[in-house]
Amino acid sequence: MDKSSHKCIRNSEDLISQLPDEILISILSPLKMKEAIRTSVLSHRWEWLWSFTDTLDFDDPDTMQDIDV
Amino acid sequence: MASSSTSVVVSNKEKENKNTKKVTLKSSDGESFEVDESVAMESQTIKHIIEDGHYSSLALSLSVKTTMASSSTSVVVSNKEKENKNTKKVTLKSSDGESFEVDESVAMESQTIKHIIEDGCANNEIPLPNVTSGILSRVIEYCKKHKEAAGESEPSVTSYTSNSTTNPLTEWDTEFVKVDQNTLFDLILAANYLDIKGLLDLTCKTVADMMKGKTPQEIRETFHIKNDYTPEEEAEVRKENQWAFE
Numbered sequence: 161m162d163k164s165s166h167k168c169i170r171n172s173e174d175l176i177s178q179l180p181d182e183i184l185i186s187i188l189s190p191l192k193m194k195e196a197i198r199t200s201v202l203s204h205r206w207e208w209l210w211s212f213t214d215t216l217d218f219d220d221p222d223t224m225q226d227i228d229v
Numbered sequence: 230m231a232s233s234s235t236s237v238v239v240s241n242k243e244k245e246n247k248n249t250k251k252v253t254l255k256s257s258d259g260e261s262f263e264v265d266e267s268v269a270m271e272s273q274t275i276k277h278i279i280e281d282g283h284y285s286s287l288a289l290s291l292s293v294k295t296t297m298a299s300s301s302t303s304v305v306v307s308n309k310e311k312e313n314k315n316t317k318k319v320t321l322k323s324s325d326g327e328s329f330e331v332d333e334s335v336a337m338e339s340q341t342i343k344h345i346i347e348d349g350c351a352n353n354e355i356p357l358p359n360v361t362s363g364i365l366s367r368v369i370e371y372c373k374k375h376k377e378a379a380g381e382s383e384p385s386v387t388s389y390t391s392n393s394t395t396n397p398l399t400e401w402d403t404e405f406v407k408v409d410q411n412t413l414f415d416l417i418l419a420a421n422y423l424d425i426k427g428l429l430d431l432t433c434k435t436v437a438d439m440m441k442g443k444t445p446q447e448i449r450e451t452f453h454i455k456n457d458y459t460p461e462e463e464a465e466v467r468k469e470n471q472w473a474f475e
Contacts, residue, residue, distance in 0.1 A: 172453050173453060174452060174453045174454050174455060175410060175411065175414050175452070175453075176410075176414065176436070176452040176454065177452075177454055179414065179417065179418070180421075182421075183417055183418075183421055183433070186429065186430075186433040187433045187436045187437050187440075188437065189433070189437070190433070190434050190437040190438075191437050191440065191441065193473075194472075194473045195440065195441060197470045197473035198444075198445055198473055198474060199440070199445070199448065200466050200469075200470060201445045201456075201458065201463055201466050201467055202445055202448060202449055202454050202456070203449075203454050203455060203456055203457050203458065204457050204458065206454075207466060
């Protein structure tokens with residue numbers, strides 16, 4: 161591994177949060193809406209990432225059942 | 230020549246003199262017949278094969294009525310032009326100085342590399358300062374595998390997200406991403422940098438699958454994410470999207 165890179169090879173490092181926004185958004189895209197929104201509490205970094213995904217399924221019956229209109 | 234099986238080998242050697250482009254038809258017993266391409270293309274079969282130009286070798290069974298007798302022939306077509314031209318290689322150099330020679334067509338699975346080559350900036354060796362040798366070798370493995378599969382099937386097979394139920398590489402892909410987190414994230418970054426859509430989709434989906442069904446705390450533990458919310462802040466965020474947490 162390239163040790164001069166900012167990426168750390170220690171197992172306890174939070175590597176995922178160091179990925180660029182667009183990659184984290186790509187990671188959240190396959191998730192169901194509920195699961196994506198739950199990531200908002202992971203840390204400040206994650207608070208709004210879910211809202212940039214473009215594949216949120218508002219027609220998902222599981223999702224729509226739970227929303228209070 | 231009585232009714233016997235013959236096989237005809239067609240090879241397309243593009244001659245220097247392009248005005249009288251020839252093709253060579255070679256019989257199974259080794260006799261070569263050089264003819265004008267236009268003459269060979271009297272055969273619709275041979276015409277389509279030549280025009281297609283993407284085959285390596287193709288065997289056909291034909292029933293051919295000759296002046297002698299009807300005989301079964303099998304035609305083996307090989308595109309020698311492909312041998313001469315399409316095995317063009319390019320060298321990729323990792324950040325730690327290791328060189329990897331690959332077929333140009335495989336390297337072009339990366340849009341980034343494709344543009345470098347098309348812009349004429351390749352100089353036969355393409356440095357990739359963002360990708361280590363360990364990751365580059367895996368990326369090349371992925372590209373080779375998917376390029377082979379694309380060659381045997383429609384182009385859509387290289388896209389992971391388009392119809393994964395019929396993707397013949399699903400199993401291979403699943404094994405490919407069974408790696409530690411470090412490697413997985415490095416693959417994501419490499420796929421992003423090299424602009425290889427299929428690999429990026431595959432690796433991102435793998436991480437998404439690691440989040441599915443987990444509580445936020447479990448996700449934090451999986452990825453070593455430090456919770457930097459105060460309890461009040463966290464409660465506020467949960468409240469805003471309460472329904473998602475029920």
